[in-house]
Amino acid sequence: MAKTRPGVPSKIKTGRKELDSYTIKGTNKVVRAGECVLMRPSDAGKPPYVARVEKIEADARNNVKVHCRWYYRPEESLGGRRQFHGAKELFLSDHFDVQSGHTIEGKCIVHTFKNYTRLENVGAEDYYCRFEYKAATGAFTPDRVAVYCKCEMPYNPDDLMVQCEGCKDWYHPGCVGMTIEEAKKLDHFVCAECSSDDDVKKSRNGFAESPADDVKVETKRRKR
The missing domain is CATH 3.30.40.10 (Zinc/RING finger domain, C3HC4 (zinc finger))
Incomplete structure (x- = not known):
């Protein structure tokens, strides 16, 4: 499922109950609020989206919705990818959304920049973040490094x-x-x-x- 446009809130229906966790469909991996996940993109040729789970809810029919905060890859930002951006670098955006739990493909870890540099080996599930990103303006925090x-x-x-x-x-x-x-x-x-x-x-x-x-x-x- 594609990301919704920045600044356009998704419609949230009432009558939902908050869940402590969600088991990714077809796996035994459990996701909880505060953890990071990989979400299926609308274009099969693109890498999965990365998001931080803020809250998990279910309706009366047990349809699970995940409130998430998107990470952007450098090439998805207004400035684009630059020479100093690492292959596993992400920006924590101010773009919040609500997605179906079925769009979650797996879990991942978004490290701080310091912790990432301490890793002996970088796995497929390892990413890092050193900037926050405002999707509407393209501004970064911190603005200097x-x-x-x-x-x-x-x-x-x-x-x-x-x-x-x-x-x-x-x-x-x-x-x-x-x-x-x-x-x-x-x-x-x-x-x-x-x-x-x-x-x-x-x-x-x-x-x-x-x-x-x-x-x-x-x-x-x-x-x-």
Whole structure:
């Protein structure tokens, strides 16, 4: 079932009772309010919609309706997908809706950005969110994030970056004249601006952190 238009509330009939949970049709997976789900799109060629369940209700005939808050993919936003958007990135929108429980295909997890960068492996059900999105205006919260490298782009957790042991900034290998394979073989890295500084102390822990708010993880391409 397709999403309704932002700003157009769905009609809600009276006489409904609120449910604690709902078992996804054809499975033994139980969904509760506050959890995230995958919903069947109107176009079979598109990936499933992602929503956060706000409330579950049933009418006298036991038809289940799910009150949800949609997540948008970058390509669904007014600004479109940009280079720093990760493959599993979502925006929590202000677009609320009511859908039939039968449109739920499965469950998923939408992590915070920090928790996502801590994952050893990223599964098909793993996503992350670092922005809230206003569907009508295309505005984001927060409207500013930290940028890195010579290209001054926000961190994309799908990309490998190397940290300079002098200035502590992070760089994409391609932006400093290296291939990804060359970067993986380095024990340490010093950028061109810091390389002439004799006071820069070399350490062997150049890959112990990621740019994600100083979360300590291995910097490597994540499996999808």
